[in-house]
Amino acid sequence: MLNSTGRSTLDLRYLDPEDVCIFRGADGRVYATIKDELTLISPVFVRSHPLTDPDRYISVHGTIPNPNAEVRGDEFGLLRNWRRLAPESRRLVEDDLARRYLHPRVLGILSVSDYGGVHVCEFDTDRGRRDVTLRDTRDSAVYLGANRVLLTDAEGNRYDVYDIAGLDRLSRAYLARIL
Numbered sequence: 417m418l419n420s421t422g423r424s425t426l427d428l429r430y431l432d433p434e435d436v437c438i439f440r441g442a443d444g445r446v447y448a449t450i451k452d453e454l455t456l457i458s459p460v461f462v463r464s465h466p467l468t469d470p471d472r473y474i475s476v477h478g479t480i481p482n483p484n485a486e487v488r489g490d491e492f493g494l495l496r497n498w499r500r501l502a503p504e505s506r507r508l509v510e511d512d513l514a515r516r517y518l519h520p521r522v523l524g525i526l527s528v529s530d531y532g533g534v535h536v537c538e539f540d541t542d543r544g545r546r547d548v549t550l551r552d553t554r555d556s557a558v559y560l561g562a563n564r565v566l567l568t569d570a571e572g573n574r575y576d577v578y579d580i581a582g583l584d585r586l587s588r589a590y591l592a593r594i595l
Contacts, residue, residue, distance in 0.1 A: 429493035439504035457481040461512045474498045517573035525590040535594050553594055
């Protein structure tokens with residue numbers, strides 16, 4: 417199968433920071449130019465391993481500004497060493513990733529109420545206090561090592577309990593009750 421540039425969708429293309437320029441156009445939209453070959457309109461940056469190795473590779477998706485293009489959102493390559501991008505390019509990628517991968521870090525658990533398998537919790541996070549409803553925590557908890565867990569609430573929001581051992585005693589007891 418071919419993408420909108422005529423390349424096979426099975427081809428893996430690595431992109432180096434010096435070959436990629438990301439900028440905001442006069443129209444206010446973000447563009448990405450790859451190796452001076454093509455320019456993408458409103459590129460999307462996706463972490464290839466968001467939980468285990470979030471900064472290793474960034475997949476670059478986008479659309480070539482062609483009104484006749486039938487395919488939109490193609491992957492154009494994996495950007496490696498993306499933190500070596502020029503400062504403005506790096507800032508635009510960081511802004512996009514921050515919006516896409518927003519999950520507050522849990523600093524403490526203030527309360528937990530159990531209603532027939534549904535846990536209603538109050539979390540203290542790095543973005544303030546949050547009231548959170550957790551259902552079927554066996555399916556909504558992802559362990560990321562022995563001391564870290566990612567919780568997904570009933571609305572699909574994720575909460576990162578980054579350091580279980582670093583929580584206070586009451587928070588650890590609440591977390592054990594939830595899990």
